[in-house]
Amino acid sequence: MADLDKTASLDRDLQPLTNPQLPAIGPVLAAVVAWGAAGLVALLLGWNIAGWLVLGWVAFIVVLPAWSSAVEGKRSAIDRLVTSLVWSTFVIAMLPLIAVSWTVIERGAPAFSVEFFTSDQSGVIGVGGGILHAVIGTLVITLIATLISVPVGIMAAVYLVEYGKGNRMSRILTFLVDVMTGIPSIVAGLFALALFTLLLGPLPRLAIGGSIALSVLMIPIVVRSTEEMLKLVSNELREGAYALGVPKWRTITKVVIPTALGGIVTGATLAVARVAGETAPLLLIAGTLRSVNWNPFEGGMATLPVLIFSEATKGGAKPEYVAAQLERAWGAALVLIIIVMGLNLLARVVGAYFSPKTGR
Amino acid sequence: MSTSTEAEPQEQAAERTPRRRGDAVFSGAALGAGVLIMLALAGVAIFLVVESVPALSASGDQAYGADNIVVYIWPLLYGTILAAIIALLIATPLAVGVALVISHYAPRKIARFLGYVIDLLAAVPSVVYGLWGRETLQGWVFPIYQWLHDNLGFLPFFKGPVTTGRTILTAGLVLAVMVLPIITALCREVFAQTPVMHQEAALALGATRWEMIRMAVFPYSRSGVVSSVMLGLGRALGETMAVALVLSASGVITINLISSQNPSTIAANIALNYANASGTKANVLIAGGLVLFVVTFAVNFLGRWLATRGQVKE
Numbered sequence: 110m111a112d113l114d115k116t117a118s119l120d121r122d123l124q125p126l127t128n129p130q131l132p133a134i135g136p137v138l139a140a141v142v143a144w145g146a147a148g149l150v151a152l153l154l155g156w157n158i159a160g161w162l163v164l165g166w167v168a169f170i171v172v173l174p175a176w177s178s179a180v181e182g183k184r185s186a187i188d189r190l191v192t193s194l195v196w197s198t199f200v201i202a203m204l205p206l207i208a209v210s211w212t213v214i215e216r217g218a219p220a221f222s223v224e225f226f227t228s229d230q231s232g233v234i235g236v237g238g239g240i241l242h243a244v245i246g247t248l249v250i251t252l253i254a255t256l257i258s259v260p261v262g263i264m265a266a267v268y269l270v271e272y273g274k275g276n277r278m279s280r281i282l283t284f285l286v287d288v289m290t291g292i293p294s295i296v297a298g299l300f301a302l303a304l305f306t307l308l309l310g311p312l313p314r315l316a317i318g319g320s321i322a323l324s325v326l327m328i329p330i331v332v333r334s335t336e337e338m339l340k341l342v343s344n345e346l347r348e349g350a351y352a353l354g355v356p357k358w359r360t361i362t363k364v365v366i367p368t369a370l371g372g373i374v375t376g377a378t379l380a381v382a383r384v385a386g387e388t389a390p391l392l393l394i395a396g397t398l399r400s401v402n403w404n405p406f407e408g409g410m411a412t413l414p415v416l417i418f419s420e421a422t423k424g425g426a427k428p429e430y431v432a433a434q435l436e437r438a439w440g441a442a443l444v445l446i447i448i449v450m451g452l453n454l455l456a457r458v459v460g461a462y463f464s465p466k467t468g469r
Numbered sequence: 470m471s472t473s474t475e476a477e478p479q480e481q482a483a484e485r486t487p488r489r490r491g492d493a494v495f496s497g498a499a500l501g502a503g504v505l506i507m508l509a510l511a512g513v514a515i516f517l518v519v520e521s522v523p524a525l526s527a528s529g530d531q532a533y534g535a536d537n538i539v540v541y542i543w544p545l546l547y548g549t550i551l552a553a554i555i556a557l558l559i560a561t562p563l564a565v566g567v568a569l570v571i572s573h574y575a576p577r578k579i580a581r582f583l584g585y586v587i588d589l590l591a592a593v594p595s596v597v598y599g600l601w602g603r604e605t606l607q608g609w610v611f612p613i614y615q616w617l618h619d620n621l622g623f624l625p626f627f628k629g630p631v632t633t634g635r636t637i638l639t640a641g642l643v644l645a646v647m648v649l650p651i652i653t654a655l656c657r658e659v660f661a662q663t664p665v666m667h668q669e670a671a672l673a674l675g676a677t678r679w680e681m682i683r684m685a686v687f688p689y690s691r692s693g694v695v696s697s698v699m700l701g702l703g704r705a706l707g708e709t710m711a712v713a714l715v716l717s718a719s720g721v722i723t724i725n726l727i728s729s730q731n732p733s734t735i736a737a738n739i740a741l742n743y744a745n746a747s748g749t750k751a752n753v754l755i756a757g758g759l760v761l762f763v764v765t766f767a768v769n770f771l772g773r774w775l776a777t778r779g780q781v782k783e
Contacts, residue, residue, distance in 0.1 A: 202567045205590070208606075269503070272500065273503070290769075302755070306751070356489045418740075442597045
């Protein structure tokens with residue numbers, strides 16, 4: 110018995126304090142080996158670059174854990190395998206973003222010309238004309254939707270945070286806003302369609318209907334983001350104002366909202382960016398007018414997303430018409446992406462500009 | 470008892486403060502905004518129901534050749550759910566991985582940037598994804614489908630024949646790209662909320678990073694992940710333009726994922742047929758929209774419910 114104890118303690122003395130580990134450069138080495146070997150195989154079999162990258166990835170997923178298993182043991186090997194897989198998911202998730210951006214720029218940029226931005230599609234068959242009418246339509250419809258949604262959304266959030274405070278009405282409202290966030294965009298379009306069918310008769314085409322449909326989608330986003338921001342405003346600020354005898358509504362308008370303004374503006378801008386790219390509701394109610402229309406209360410309006418959809422699906426009598434329509438669709442897609450990404454960037458900048466007051 | 474004694478002075482205080490007109494107007498406006506939102510949602514439901522009623526009696530030509538409204542909508546509902554399930558099967562593992570990268574694997578400074586990049590994925594309008602799927606992606610996946618058909622053709626999913634890249638599987642892929650950032654954003658928050666103490670305790674006991682995540686992060690965030698997947702499902706069910714552009718649909722019910730005979734989805738079907746929807750055809754389409762509304766409502770409700778149940782657990 111004593112002997113056994115002694116040998117055990119001896120063994121322990123002989124063991125190193127730390128487990129053996131791969132060198133820090135190990136994963137890089139494994140990557141070089143994996144993609145190098147895969148490159149040889151790909152060259153021999155005449156595969157393209159995609160095949161080489163995929164084969165190298167498979168080799169890497171095998172090589173690194175195998176090496177780690179030999180040196181560090183099974184648990185570390187599994188850890189390294191999972192780390193490789195998790196980072197792989199990120200790379201895979203990036204592929205569509207890169208592919209979409211690249212394709213849109215590559216195929217959209219050739220469409221850009223002075224005519225493309227200064228003329229509409231009235232009287233154009235197939236080749237020629239521009240997208241001015243759709244740009245104007247998108248701006249007008251989105252602007253009106255913003256004018257409806259932002260005040261309503263902010264006031265509803267003020268009610269939830271400042272007045273409701275967990276009473277029955279505010280709980281129901283929170284729930285309904287959650288439900289509204291999940292409304293499919295086409296259902297919002299059908300709502301506007303059904304509303305104006307009842308008012309105007311079958312198959313109405315009205316730009317203001319598009320704004321209303323977009324508001325249904327936009328209001329819950331504004332409420333959500335504003336609510337989060339108002340909750341961040343510390344109670345000391347409110348209590349300080351009350352202690353000075355400031356009425357509640359002036360406390361909200363002069364203290365609470367200015368403090369949270371950065372976040373509110375960021376949220377609203379992101380909401381605008383989100384609905385500016387909506388297609389389905391506008392397709393149903395705003396339609397596909399071919400000329401410039403500034404009046405949202407009379408007739409439909411073309412918008413960029415709807416233009417993309419209709420040009421891509423239209424088909425044409427001659428091949429060059431179809432090619433011209435596709436080029437127009439890609440050009441419009443590039444314009445739309447520039448607008449939406451610009452709004453996203455603006456939201457970040459505005460948020461950073463206004464935010465120092467909240468100290469976050 | 471204590472509550473009543475506390476409440477009294479407050480009531481007296483409330484009486485002593487003068488009623489200001491500004492306060493009344495402002496709180497009224499706030500309440501009005503809340504009521505307006507409720508009315509809008511009620512309006513959505515009511516108008517859809519009212520406009521759906523005539524569709525119940527539609528048949529033959531007015532129901533796009535189907536015997537009645539149920540026969541017409543059922544294959545569309547099947548296609549909607551099939552496309553959404555394909556999207557989730559692809560997107561969920563990726564989204565959990567990406568969320569882990571941002572919350573646990575990437576260094577803090579890089580993680581913020583990576584988060585922005587993933588958010589950009591959500592910023593691309595759906596119609597652009599649709600155009601990309603229709604024009605570009607379908608060409609890339611076509612040889613893969615041929616390979617699947619040649620090598621795995623014995624499975625019912627890959628029976629083919631492969632004549633186009635614009636199949637329900639491609640539609641599912643595009644939908645996966647679109648729901649990925651949504652699931653990622655929610656999972657990321659849930660993972661980040663795991664108590665740091667649990668994680669450090671696991672690491673201190675000698676767990677590797679993966680063991681720490683498996684034992685400390687996943688059990689804590691399981692319901693949050695499930696609810697984020699449900700919310701992603703809600704989005705995938707209602708997505709219109711990507712499917713309408715990508716899919717070459719013929720309204721059949723099949724589990725064959727790569728043939729040219731594909732089930733359509735409710736939303737895409739509305740977008741493609743609204744233009745010539747005369748008479749009760751419009752009502753039939755609106756009835757489809759109502760079904761979609763009810764299904765997404767149920768899915769979102771379940772997702773929110775799971776999310777709140779997960780929060781209570783803390």
